[in-house]
Amino acid sequence: MDATHEVSREPGGFAGESGADKIQERLQKRHQARAEDAERRKEAKESMSVAEEKGEYFSTSFNTERASIEELLSSCSGADRAVVTPRLEEATAKTLQLQKFLNDSMLFLTQYELRRAQAALQKLQSSIVEIREEAQPRKKFTFRARTKATDKVSDAPSPEADTPADSGGNKVDGAAESVQCRFSDLDNVCLTKTAEEIQKRDVLLTHLSNCKVRLFGSPSTLHLKHIDSCEILCGPVSSSVFIDHCTNSTLAMPCQQLRTHNTTDTKVYLHVTSRAIIEDCHGVSFAPFSWSYPTLEEDFDLSGLDRDRNNWSQVDDFNWLAAGTHSPNWTVIPEADRKTTWDP
Amino acid sequence: MGLLTILKKMKQKEREMRLLMLGLDNAGKTTILKKFNGEDVSTISPTLGFNIKTLEHRGFKLNIWDVGGQKSLRSYWRNYFESTDGLVWVVDSADRLRLEDCRQELSSLLQEERLAGATLLVFANKQDLPGALSKEAIREAMALDGIKSHHWCIIGCSAVTGENLLAGVDWLLDDIAARIFTTD
Ligand SMILES: Nc1nc2c(ncn2[C@@H]2O[C@H](COP(=O)(O)OP(=O)(O)OP(=O)(O)O)[C@@H](O)[C@H]2O)c(=O)[nH]1
Numbered sequence: 001m002d003a004t005h006e007v008s009r010e011p012g013g014f015a016g017e018s019g020a021d022k023i024q025e026r027l028q029k030r031h032q033a034r035a036e037d038a039e040r041r042k043e044a045k046e047s048m049s050v051a052e053e054k055g056e057y058f059s060t061s062f063n064t065e066r067a068s069i070e071e072l073l074s075s076c077s078g079a080d081r082a083v084v085t086p087r088l089e090e091a092t093a094k095t096l097q098l099q100k101f102l103n104d105s106m107l108f109l110t111q112y113e114l115r116r117a118q119a120a121l122q123k124l125q126s127s128i129v130e131i132r133e134e135a136q137p138r139k140k141f142t143f144r145a146r147t148k149a150t151d152k153v154s155d156a157p158s159p160e161a162d163t164p165a166d167s168g169g170n171k172v173d174g175a176a177e178s179v180q181c182r183f184s185d186l187d188n189v190c191l192t193k194t195a196e197e198i199q200k201r202d203v204l205l206t207h208l209s210n211c212k213v214r215l216f217g218s219p220s221t222l223h224l225k226h227i228d229s230c231e232i233l234c235g236p237v238s239s240s241v242f243i244d245h246c247t248n249s250t251l252a253m254p255c256q257q258l259r260t261h262n263t264t265d266t267k268v269y270l271h272v273t274s275r276a277i278i279e280d281c282h283g284v285s286f287a288p289f290s291w292s293y294p295t296l297e298e299d300f301d302l303s304g305l306d307r308d309r310n311n312w313s314q315v316d317d318f319n320w321l322a323a324g325t326h327s328p329n330w331t332v333i334p335e336a337d338r339k340t341t342w343d344p
Numbered sequence: 345m346g347l348l349t350i351l352k353k354m355k356q357k358e359r360e361m362r363l364l365m366l367g368l369d370n371a372g373k374t375t376i377l378k379k380f381n382g383e384d385v386s387t388i389s390p391t392l393g394f395n396i397k398t399l400e401h402r403g404f405k406l407n408i409w410d411v412g413g414q415k416s417l418r419s420y421w422r423n424y425f426e427s428t429d430g431l432v433w434v435v436d437s438a439d440r441l442r443l444e445d446c447r448q449e450l451s452s453l454l455q456e457e458r459l460a461g462a463t464l465l466v467f468a469n470k471q472d473l474p475g476a477l478s479k480e481a482i483r484e485a486m487a488l489d490g491i492k493s494h495h496w497c498i499i500g501c502s503a504v505t506g507e508n509l510l511a512g513v514d515w516l517l518d519d520i521a522a523r524i525f526t527t528d
């Protein structure tokens with residue numbers, strides 16, 4: 001790689017204006033030459049009228065489309081992220097299409113029309129970039145004042161999420177056994193995995209209810225699926241933790257990413273070095289990771305996670321992307337209610 | 345000279361390619377993109393929308409689009425299909441539970457008309473993990489041998505170590521270049 005940079009405009013047909021203009025000029029010259037040829041062959045009238053017709057069709061369609069993109073973009077100003085994100089995506093896609101339309105039409109456009117269209121496209125593209133940057137989540141979120149107001153949510157009855165059968169699980173499950181650490185289909189037991197059992201492997205817990213699980217050591221990935229009324233504590237996970245269909249439980253783990261789905265009424269004591277996300281969840285609440293065990297430090301080192309970077313309160317709800325208002329689907333556990341001591 | 349030839353020539357001049365990177369959530373798309381670009385990969389969050397990176401490689405200008413793979417984002421994938429020269433499908437080789445999901449998503453993508461001309465590179469990612477399936481196992485699970493509609497190739501790689509990322513991208517560029525930039 002010679003040089004890299006973040007894109008500052010949408011990629012379309014042209015890399016830079018000057019290069020594109022040269023090409024356009026050349027194309028235009030070529031077009032003119034062809035037109036003259038045509039004249040000599042006495043097809044002039046016909047071809048000119050076709051070109052005019054096409055040119056008119058082009059500007060009408062181009063301007064209509066441009067206006068509709070502009071409208072989309074202006075409707076983004078002041079709107080919240082939930083609204084802006086899909087609109088921006090639509091505007092991006094439409095702009096790309098418009099660029100393609102221009103590329104396809106350039107043979108019969110005059111230089112002036114081409115320039116104008118290209119300039120209009122560039123304006124659209126830079127507005128999109130601007131709005132996109134504005135819509136980016138701010139680095140730091142603070143939710144201090146809101147915990148009270150949203151406390152209610154965790155008491156709400158948990159709408160039981162439907163549980164579609166895991167597709168394709170069986171085929172490869174057998175093979176997984178040998179390389180994966182797992183517990184499944186257990187009720188009301190205490191379960192432990194040692195650091196030696198876990199080292200850098202994937203850990204999978206499925207269909208557990210009323211269990212206490214202690215996972216020492218540093219897994220590569222942790223999967224929790226169909227968990228009901230359990231307490232699951234886990235050492236530092238070097239990449240992601242997946243939680244799916246978990247209810248009424250208490251979890252604690254450090255990890256790089258947390259991806260939570262279809263989960264209700266669950267408390268997560270979290271250390272996360274990037275961000276946590278929730279999708280199709282209700283009543284999930286978060287507090288900083290507070291479990292400890294004798295070899296935790298070593299496991300942190302092993303996992304490569306940064307001990308000093310914990311974004312436990314920066315949760316993105318994929319079903320609630322509003323910038324100004326807090327998602328009703330998750331809360332911060334008030335300090336007074338946080339668990340500080342854990343059973344062994 | 346026909347329109348297509350002229351467009352080809354223009355692209356040749358610019359040597360510009362548009363690559364679209366898709367795959368299930370957690371496959372490692374953003375990590376691949378950042379690693380390829382020499383950036384820190386330890387602070388990557390799940391992608392909420394998309395990332396675009398433009399970079400120069402072997403004299404080509406690559407526009408790489410990395411779109412989030414969470415379920416709620418997959419319906420937006422189609423917004424990015426237009427003008428795609430290369431599709432990079434990223435698989436988490438250790439995620440056995442979702443291989444079938446992964447196969448289905450890929451197979452429906454390949455039916456997309458707007459991706460019909462694109463070259464397909466499958467990255468069997470996370471080969472550094474002890475529990476990762478081999479690229480042959482992924483090839484079978486994804487039913488790649490049944491793909492007749494696209495040029496394709498599968499490469500085992502690791503976004504964390506960087507292993508084989510370059511090899512994959514180089515194959516993709518060569519295949520696309522042979523298709524788009526050949527002089528008439
Ligand atoms: N061990 C290992 N972990 C990886 C590799 N590639 C990615 N990861 C980890 O996998 C997790 C997900 O990576 P991302 O790059 O965020 O995945 P993504 O495909 O962009 O996910 P979405 O943005 O949700 O679509 C992170 O914790 C990465 O560190 C790899 O090659 N090896």
Ligand SMILES: [Mg+2]
Nearest residue numbers: 373374390391
């Ligand atoms: Mg991503």
